[in-house]
Amino acid sequence: MIIPVRCFSCGGLIAHKWEEFQDKKQAGIEVMTALDEVGIDRYCCRRMFVSHIGLIEEVAPFSTSRQ
Numbered sequence: 001m002i003i004p005v006r007c008f009s010c011g012g013l014i015a016h017k018w019e020e021f022q023d024k025k026q027a028g029i030e031v032m033t034a035l036d037e038v039g040i041d042r043y044c045c046r047r048m049f050v051s052h053i054g055l056i057e058e059v060a061p062f063s064t065s066r067q
Contacts, residue, residue, distance in 0.1 A: 003052055009044035021049055 005015040017038045024034035031050065040046050 002056055004048065007042070007045045007048050009047075010042055012042065012045055014040065014045050014048055018049070 003015050003018040006012060007014050017040060021034055021038045021040070024037060025031060029037070035046050035049060040049060
């Protein structure tokens with residue numbers, strides 16, 4: 001699914017940093033370094049980024065309205 005707007009544990013805003021994190025990861029930067037550069041410092045917020053599984057492509061076909 002889509003990355004949550006806030007961290008489940010601390011409530012910190014994290015969603016606005018997701019694209020920057022993905023860009024750094026695609027550029028070949030190590031995950032730990034990318035999280036540091038993006039500014040994700042708390043363990044709980046780092047968990048949200050590291051454990052996220054993007055399933056939006058699999059779920060999207062089932063979200064059409066029924067008529």
